[in-house]
Amino acid sequence: MKLLLVGINSRYTHSNPALYYLDKYINDLNYEVFILEYTTREKADSIVSSIMKHKPDVVAFSVYIWNSSIIADVIGKLKSSSPHVKIVTGGPEVSYEPEVFFDKIVSPDYIVCGYGEEGFRSLALSGFDSAEKIIHKKNPSFNLIPFPYNDVDMESLKNRFIYYESSRGCPFSCTYCLSSRQDHSCEYRNLTDVKNEIDYLCSFKPVLVKFVDRTFNSKRDHYRGIWEHLTENHSDSKTRFHFEIYPELLTDDDILFLKSIPHELFQFEMGIQSTRNDTLAAVNRKGNWQRIFQIIKTLGEYGNIHLHVDLIAGLPFESYIKFKESYNRVYALKAEHFQSGFLKVLPGTKMRDQADEYLLKYSLKAPYEIMSNRWISEIEMTCLKRISFFTDLIRNSGRFKVSEKLMLSLYRTPFDFYEALAKASADINTGALREWESIASLIVRLCEKDFPHVLAELMDSIKWDWCLSMKSHYYPNILKSDLNLEAKRDGYKFFIEKSSKNIISFNEFTFTQNELKRSVFFRPETDIFRDKYMSNRDALILPDKRIVFFNSRGD
Numbered sequence: 188m189k190l191l192l193v194g195i196n197s198r199y200t201h202s203n204p205a206l207y208y209l210d211k212y213i214n215d216l217n218y219e220v221f222i223l224e225y226t227t228r229e230k231a232d233s234i235v236s237s238i239m240k241h242k243p244d245v246v247a248f249s250v251y252i253w254n255s256s257i258i259a260d261v262i263g264k265l266k267s268s269s270p271h272v273k274i275v276t277g278g279p280e281v282s283y284e285p286e287v288f289f290d291k292i293v294s295p296d297y298i299v300c301g302y303g304e305e306g307f308r309s310l311a312l313s314g315f316d317s318a319e320k321i322i323h324k325k326n327p328s329f330n331l332i333p334f335p336y337n338d339v340d341m342e343s344l345k346n347r348f349i350y351y352e353s354s355r356g357c358p359f360s361c362t363y364c365l366s367s368r369q370d371h372s373c374e375y376r377n378l379t380d381v382k383n384e385i386d387y388l389c390s391f392k393p394v395l396v397k398f399v400d401r402t403f404n405s406k407r408d409h410y411r412g413i414w415e416h417l418t419e420n421h422s423d424s425k426t427r428f429h430f431e432i433y434p435e436l437l438t439d440d441d442i443l444f445l446k447s448i449p450h451e452l453f454q455f456e457m458g459i460q461s462t463r464n465d466t467l468a469a470v471n472r473k474g475n476w477q478r479i480f481q482i483i484k485t486l487g488e489y490g491n492i493h494l495h496v497d498l499i500a501g502l503p504f505e506s507y508i509k510f511k512e513s514y515n516r517v518y519a520l521k522a523e524h525f526q527s528g529f530l531k532v533l534p535g536t537k538m539r540d541q542a543d544e545y546l547l548k549y550s551l552k553a554p555y556e557i558m559s560n561r562w563i564s565e566i567e568m569t570c571l572k573r574i575s576f577f578t579d580l581i582r583n584s585g586r587f588k589v590s591e592k593l594m595l596s597l598y599r600t601p602f603d604f605y606e607a608l609a610k611a612s613a614d615i616n617t618g619a620l621r622e623w624e625s626i627a628s629l630i631v632r633l634c635e636k637d638f639p640h641v642l643a644e645l646m647d648s649i650k651w652d653w654c655l656s657m658k659s660h661y662y663p664n665i666l667k668s669d670l671n672l673e674a675k676r677d678g679y680k681f682f683i684e685k686s687s688k689n690i691i692s693f694n695e696f697t698f699t700q701n702e703l704k705r706s707v708f709f710r711p712e713t714d715i716f717r718d719k720y721m722s723n724r725d726a727l728i729l730p731d732k733r734i735v736f737f738n739s740r741g742d
Contacts, residue, residue, distance in 0.1 A: 188217075188218055188219070188244040188245060188314070188315070189218075189219045189221070189241060189242065189243045189244050189245070190218045190219065190220045190221070190243065190244065190245045190246075190247065190311075191220075191221050191222075191223055191238060191241055191243045191245070191246045191247065192206040192209055192210060192220065192221070192222045192223070192247050192249075193206075193223050193224075193225070193238065193246055193247065193248050193249070194206050194222075194223070194224045194225070194248075194249045194254075195224075195225045195226065195227055195229075195234070195248075195254040195257055195258060195261075196224060196225070196226055196227070196254070197226065197227050197253050197254075198226060199226055199347070200346075200347050200348050201347070201348055201350075202224060202344055202347050202348060202349070202350060203224060203249050203350075204335055204350040204351070204352070204399070205249045205277070205278065205303065206222045206224070206249060207222065207335035207336055207340055208303075208304055208332065208333075208335045209247070209303065209304060209307050210222060210335070211333040211334070211335055211337075212304040212305075212307065212308055212332065212333060213307065213308050213311045214333075216308075216311050216312070218311065221241055221243075222340075222343075223237065223238065223241075225237070227253065227254055227257055231257055231260040231261045231264055232264065234257075234261050235261055235264045235265055235268065238261075238265065239265075239268070239269060243272055244272065244273065244315075245272065245273040245274075245275060245315050246265065246272055246273070246274055246275070247274075247275040247276070247277065247307070248261075248262070248274070248275070248276045248277075248278075248295075249277060249278045250276050250277065250278040250279075250280040250281045251278055251279060251280050252279075252280055252531065252533070252553040252554040252555065253553070253554065255280045255281075255553040256552070256553060258276070262274055262276075262294075262295060273296045273297070273315045274295040274296050274297075275295060275296065275297045275298075275299060275307070275310065275315070276288070276295045276297070276298050276299070277298065277299035277300070277303045277306070277307065278303075279365055279533075279535075280534075280553060281295075281298050281300070282298075282300040282301055282535070283300075283365070283533075283534045283535025284534040284535065285298040285300060285321045286321070287534070296315075296320070297310055297315070297317065297320055297321075297322060298320065298321050298322065299322045300321065300322060300323050301323065301324075301325075301326070302326045302355070303326075304326055304332055305324040305325065305326045305327065306322040306323065306324035307322075308324075309322065309324050310322055328374065329354070329355050329374035329375070329376055330374075330376055330377050330380070334380075334384050334387075336349075336387075336388070341388070341391045341393075342391075344393070345391070346394065347393075347394075348393070348394070348395045348396075348397050349388055349393045349395065349396045349397065350397050350399050351384070351385070351388065351396055351397070351398055351399070352376075352398065352399045352400055353375065353376050353381045353398060353400055353403075353409070353413060354373060354374060354375045354376060354400045354401075354403070354405070354406070354409065355373070355374045355400075356372050356373040356374055356401065357373065357401035357402050357405070358373055358402060358405045359402060359433075359471070359472060360471045361460075361470050361471055361472045362469075362470045362471055362536060362537035362538045362541065363470055363499070363502070363530055363531070363532075363533070363536055363537075363538040364401075364533075364536065365533055365535055365536060366401040373405065373406075375406055375409050378408075378409060378412045378413070381412075381413060382412075382413070382416045385413070385416065385417070385421075386420065389421050389424055389426055392424070392425065392426060393426050394425075394426065394427070395426065395427050395428075395429060396426055396427075396428050396429070397428075397429040398428065398429060398430050398431070399431075400430070400431065401431065402431065402432070402433050402436075403430040403431055403432050404430070404432045404433060404436050404437060404441075405433070405436065407438070407441075410430075411441070411444075414444070414448075414453075415444075417452065417453075418447070418448060418449070418452070421452070422449045422452060423449075424452070427451060427452065427453070427454055427493075428452065428453055428454070429453075429454045429455075429456065430453065430454070430455055430456070431455075431456045431457075431458070432455050432456070432457055433457070433458070433474075434457050434479050434482040434483055434486075435474050435475060435478055435479050435482065437482055442482060442485060442486070445486060445489065445491075445492065446489050446491075448491050448492060449491065450490075450491045451491065451492070451493055452491075453491075453492045453493075454492065454493035454494070454495065455486070455492055455493070455494055455495065456495040456497070457483060457494065457495065457496050457497065457522075458496075458497045458499075459479065459496055459497060459498060459513075459517055460472060460497065460498060460499045460502065461498065461499065461502055461505055461510075461513050462476045462480075462512065462513040462516045462517065463476075463504065463505055463509060463512075463513060464476070465504045466502045466503060466504045466505045466509075469502070469503040469504055470502055470503065470538070476516075480516070480520070483496065483520050483522065484520060487520060487521055487522060493523050493524075494520075494522035494523055494524070495522060495523065495524040495525075495526065496517055496520060496522040496524070496525055496526070497526045497528055498510075498513055498514060498517055498525075498526070498527050498528065499528050499529065499530050500527065500528070500529050500530065500557075500563070500568070500571050500575075501529055501530030501547075501557035501560055501563065501568065502530060503541075503545050503560070503561075503562070504562060505562060505563075506562040506563060507562075507563050507564075507567040507570075507571070509562075510563070510571065511600075511602045511606075514527060514574075514601070514602045515600045515601055515602050518601040518602070524583050525578060525582060525583060526575075526579070526583075527571070527574065527575040527578055528575070529556050529557055529568075529571075529572065529575070530547075530549075530556070530557040531549075531554050531555050531556055531557070532547055532549040532555045532556075532557060533555055534555070545560050545561050546559075546560055546561040547559075547560050548560070548565070570606065570609050570610070570613075573608075573609035573612065573613070573617070574602070574605040574606055574608075574609045576609075576617050576620075577605050577608045577609065577626075578605055580620075580621065580626055581605075581608075581626060581630075584656075585656060586623060586652060586656040586657070587626070587627075587630070587649070587652050587656075588652060588655075588656075589648040589649075589651050589652050589655075589720070590627075590630060590645060590648040590649045590651075590652050591604075592648075593641065593644065593645055593648050594630060594633075594634070594645070597634075597637075597638050597641065607633055607637070608629060608630070608633060611629060611632065611633050611636075612629055615629075623653070623657060623663070624663040624664070624665055627649050627653075627663070627665055627666075628665055630645070630649065631645065631646070631649070631665065643712055643713045644713050644715050644716050646666070646712065647711045647712055647713050647716035648716065649665075649666065650662070650666050650671075650709060651709065651711075651716070651720065653666060653707075654707045654709050654735045655735070659707070660704070660705050660706055660707045662707075670710055670712060671708065671709075671710070673710065674708040674709060674710035675708040677708075677710075678706070678708040679703070682703055683700070683703075686700060691703060706735070707735055708735075709735055
């Protein structure tokens, strides 16, 4: 029988480790197995066509909140065109209310619940001809689950993220998370095996190995053993290692150890969720915010670890104003990435059971995102979602560093600036605001309305951000001016005079006249910007050998 294991990921660089686990767990059985991975950007018809080219007998889908809609569409089309093909689904989106999934217009033949390896194997042993349609089987110890990757897999995953788990389950019991369920108790993989498996993965030089352990630093000898192994054996690797950690569990010795980690070998994702004690207590995530703040601040000051921090809007007892306080506190940490996310009221969680108590209004379809609750109205939640949108496209993108800094100086808090953007764009679809020039235009309009006295400096700041982040020698319409044309003319003259046989020498750099043509030329309009940023330099050579010419002295 020909069996396809299908994953639909949110991006091409992502992969689905569940498929590889299932493949290895049944590799002694008489199946011809193929792993197929797509993205949510692909059309259902295209995915169905690709699947059917393999002429499968069985197709198994890994279902999550981000892909459940397109998978349901794909299953429907498969059932219509090829009713003889057996359809199996598994994953968190179908595990906890499987009867509901079966009630959909087009349902699969089988649903495998829970972690799934043993349940899927039992179904495979039956030849995918079981009378039991919803499969519940207890997995063996995590240490008995085979390593999911081989050489063929690693070659197919080249230039993509590699997902790896050294533990399963979570020690916490957060009411909004499926990992808090009692059937998700913590299991840790043998440390010697983990080290050997990491070495194997690193031999293929992946860009990123992402540990998907729910709380990586929950068992000290386990996580320190892994960290020490990485620093001792892979510190010169170009691979980055991603960990989800809870900062308060770090000891003083851990923090001292992390100071010596090679630059950007590690990246940490840290779910703060809220800075309010009553909110954290209500969701069973107790913590000491002051200690958490100090730990993250210290790690940030080290500057060697890429930090990603998260908040969740929509949790109990946190009103719009109180969430604003949490937002500003977390923003002050100056982490590289700040995600202001939203509560997902997931099937199978205690939070779903408390929906009536907290007056939770949420989408009835995946991803079940909150719309309002007892403390935050629907209008306020919509505003928070727009604030999150702009935080990501302005702050996290790094494309508006200088202009954002100027705008933040004009508002009392970062939240106030992003709230002003959200309200100024309330009647504009966010899809029309994703382009750089659209966002820049919105910031300019906001400044014209509220702070016209700094508009000229803002235009210099936005132009400078364009030069440093957009890798283009053409200015967009919002930034075109006669001054830019003069700067371009003067820039060519400045560098051509330094050229010899088409090669230009400037300080320690050399480049060709063709490279000069792909450069961008900048001259500030305001003295205040020149004094802040130009430092009496003539030009800036960027890492990709683009030249930003500015002749800051104006001579």
